Amino acid sequence: MIATGLGFVATAFATFNVIGGFLVTDRMLGMFKPKDRS
């Protein structure tokens, strides 16, 4: 029961980290553009 609760919160935090991390990285990288921006 306690283990399940801890696991639930851990899963939520870890998923926030993974999804949030990849999306935010993608957003930042999407802004880097090379020389010609015409």
Place this chain on the structure above:
Amino acid sequence: VSNTLIQLAYVLAASLFILGLRMLSSPKSAPRGNLTAAVGMLIAVVATLVQSEVVDYRWIAAGALVGGVAGAVAALRIAMTAMPQMVALLNGLGGAASALVAGADLVATVVDKNSVPEGIVPTAIVLSVLIGSVTLTGSLIAFAKLQEVMTTAPITYPGQQVVNGLIGVGVIALGVMLVLDPTELMIFWALMGISLLLGILLVIPIGGADMPVVISLLNSYSGLAACATGFVLDNGALVVSGALVGAAGIILTKIMCDAMNRSLANVLFGAFGAAPAGGSGGAVEGPQGNVKGYTPLDAAVIFSNARSVIVVPGYGMAVAQAQHAVRELSDTLEEKGIEVNFAIHPVAGRMPGHMNVLLAEADISYDKLIEMDEINPTFAETDVALVLGANDVVNPSARTEKDSPIYGMPILDVDRARHVFVIKRSMNPGFAGIQNPLFFNDNTMMIFGDAKKVVIALDQAVRNY
């Protein structure tokens, strides 16, 4: 599914992480690198779910849904200027997840299965909960300092090092006790509590200007916590990915410390920017002299007659959201045949790469962003250096004043340019609380005002010149 297949999936995931990291080192391949690592993560997650025995699937689905939606919303809505706080939060949650998984595994083994963790597992649990908890509260304090919901100044009190030292001893004692008797759950909770406290106490004496280093270090910690959790769960992909994050974070931390010519110990325990140490009466003795205040119209004359301009962005540009206005100005100058480059100090802003991200957001080509060592020799042949909300990273006393707290820190040599314009809200000293003699130089012209408004006015004035 056979165990061999799961182990193979972990090897594949780990390979994709390494490949992804490699691709992240060039702006061209970086988006694909990020995607590659994400695919690796998906494979690792699926393999873990197949192997999982800790929690039943409904709870995993519910947790992943809640965390995934919240993470996606936060990542897509966060302002680019608030990115340092976001990174701090992500590190903290990563550390928390590791500590909680270690706890869940211990409780499941001791209570649910009435068994005893064996071999390396108790040690790994101790490391995971210790490092993970410190990462969580340390990151939350870093978040609060960056968001400025708490003071950005170092918080110090007499006997601070002694208190931290005693807590450190307590952590070690509880850790050893838990390894000796892993079935005593109260020791686990006590260890978690004291580690959470330690995270707070370790970060409050560190000033806001040093938060980039702290974030990088906590990032490394979150990786080490994940690595320890990988040993708890016997999950190879987690061990490898945690070790990669831990190593990458510590390398970046080292690079940033070198860029400030300070040791990591000095950053962590030096209470940088605290009340001026010693001195007679304790008053700060700033450089004296005349500060010349100019208008954007005055500046337009000098800009229009320049052949080369170097823009030096700092945290002030981020606060004023001036990056788009800077792009406009840069375009206007280039249309007049003036060469424009951007000088990036390794610790400018509040996060590694902070300036690069903001300028990229404004569509400024990344090959115009030039690192310190490469651009410094060119200042002497540059007509105009435009300092935009940067302060400590252009402070010449780092070269000359042996008493200065930033003495020895490599700086951008803007004072060697023919003309220096400094856009600043007021004469207040920078984040480190140190006066800047650059402002009093004969070739320095101050333009007071909001960075964005001044740059827009400057752009107009140059256009109409």
